[in-house]
Amino acid sequence: MHFDTLALRATHQPDPATGAVVAPLHLSTTFARDTANELPGPYIYSRANNPTREALETALAQLEGGRVAMAFSSGQAAAMTIFQALRPGDHVLIGTDAYYGTPALLEEVFHPWGLTYTRVDMRDLNAVQSSLHENTRVVWCETPSNPLLHITDLLTVSRLAHEAGAIVVADNTWASPALQRPLDLNCDVVMHSTTKYLSGHSDVLGGALIFGKDDAFAQRVRQLQTLSGAVPSPFDCWLVSRGIKTLGVRMRAQMATAQAVAEFLDGHPAVEAVHFPGLSSHPDRALIQQQMNGPGAMLSVQIRDTDGGNGATEALRFIGKLNLITRATSLGGVESLIEHRASVEGPNSKTPKNLLRMSVGLEHPDDLIADLAQGLS
Numbered sequence: 001m002h003f004d005t006l007a008l009r010a011t012h013q014p015d016p017a018t019g020a021v022v023a024p025l026h027l028s029t030t031f032a033r034d035t036a037n038e039l040p041g042p043y044i045y046s047r048a049n050n051p052t053r054e055a056l057e058t059a060l061a062q063l064e065g066g067r068v069a070m071a072f073s074s075g076q077a078a079a080m081t082i083f084q085a086l087r088p089g090d091h092v093l094i095g096t097d098a099y100y101g102t103p104a105l106l107e108e109v110f111h112p113w114g115l116t117y118t119r120v121d122m123r124d125l126n127a128v129q130s131s132l133h134e135n136t137r138v139v140w141c142e143t144p145s146n147p148l149l150h151i152t153d154l155l156t157v158s159r160l161a162h163e164a165g166a167i168v169v170a171d172n173t174w175a176s177p178a179l180q181r182p183l184d185l186n187c188d189v190v191m192h193s194t195t196k197y198l199s200g201h202s203d204v205l206g207g208a209l210i211f212g213k214d215d216a217f218a219q220r221v222r223q224l225q226t227l228s229g230a231v232p233s234p235f236d237c238w239l240v241s242r243g244i245k246t247l248g249v250r251m252r253a254q255m256a257t258a259q260a261v262a263e264f265l266d267g268h269p270a271v272e273a274v275h276f277p278g279l280s281s282h283p284d285r286a287l288i289q290q291q292m293n294g295p296g297a298m299l300s301v302q303i304r305d306t307d308g309g310n311g312a313t314e315a316l317r318f319i320g321k322l323n324l325i326t327r328a329t330s331l332g333g334v335e336s337l338i339e340h341r342a343s344v345e346g347p348n349s350k351t352p353k354n355l356l357r358m359s360v361g362l363e364h365p366d367d368l369i370a371d372l373a374q375g376l377s
């Protein structure tokens with residue numbers, strides 16, 4: 001089945017009780033027992049499970065080709081629960097280019113708690129292999145990476161990790177299951193910030209984990225979630241399910257526009273570099289064609305410095321002139337956003353100071369390019 005059809009099928013659940021074509025929203029926190037004290041279904045209390053959340057989880061498992069899925073209150077809550085399922089003394093391997101919040105969780109929360117971690121360039125397979133230790137439990141991959149759009153060879157990293165007795169968690173937020181299915185590439189767990197492409201309208205905060213196997217690790221993660229309560233509201237789950245219905249068509253349109261925007265920026269004299277998996281100059285082209293169905297709609301651009309500084313002034317002046325593209329963090333919505341990553345990431349940021357990250361939305365490409373052109377002029 002094609003992805004578009006699968007996304008519709010997975011989220012389209014007419015209500016047998018009423019015939020409602022759109023699945024109802026179950027806000028109830030608790031579920032009634034009959035005179036014999038029996039529950040009519042599997043639901044007891046919504047921290048443990050809820051019909052609207054379960055509908056989203058079933059859909060997510062189908063989209064990623066997994067056995068079991070869990071919806072969380074944010075992407076960070078999902079990542080946090082993976083690390084909570086490890087033990088003091090365990091080791092995590094994570095890329096040098098990654099969403100800054102993930103290594104920040106490891107440094108600020110889990111390092112004091114006894115986890116160790118190593119940051120490695122995930123494109124350097126020899127470095128990955130030599131950084132895998134006896135106590136390495138998780139290899140955390142993010143591809144394309146944030147914000148430099150590096151590509152990780154998921155099949156090979158999974159083989160190396162499994163040989164060393166570790167599991168691979170793939171943050172699939174940027175590609176989304178419309179373009180990449182890490183479980184098919186032998187990864188063990190897929191993580192999402194559903195805040196981004198899956199919901200798609202910048203109006204829900206959510207996260208998800210999808211497991212290839214319903215094994216002891218998956219059950220431990222579920223237990224931690226149920227006990228600690230990092231769960232999304234039913235309304236947020238309902239909104240993510242609604243977003244998924246249009247994911248395929250949104251991604252196709254946004255991707256085509258991102259290609260046009262990247263090609264425009266790539267040739268511009270005020271631009272030093274463009275990072276976008278759809279450019280023929282991207283160093284990982286072969287891998288992109290092998291493991292992705294398209295380049296996605298995220299790109300980063302480095303602005304040329306003109307006064308012997310680090311280019312931050314030129315980058316900030318450029319985005320200050322934009323009229324159509326909104327200056328804001330986050331990504332994956334229908335509106336185009338641009339941001340100076342180093343400003344958001346703070347003093348420990350490793351991101352080049354002249355780098356701007358753009359999430360390309362559903363505006364017409366000509367209008368976006370016109371706005372960028374006047375900003376760069």
Ligand SMILES: *Cc1c(COP(=O)(O)O)cnc(C)c1O
Binds near residue numbers: 146173174193206
């Ligand atoms: C946004 C994002 C996260 C964090 O998700 P939240 O929903 O903001 O908690 C993690 N990974 C990537 C790649 C992201 O873009």
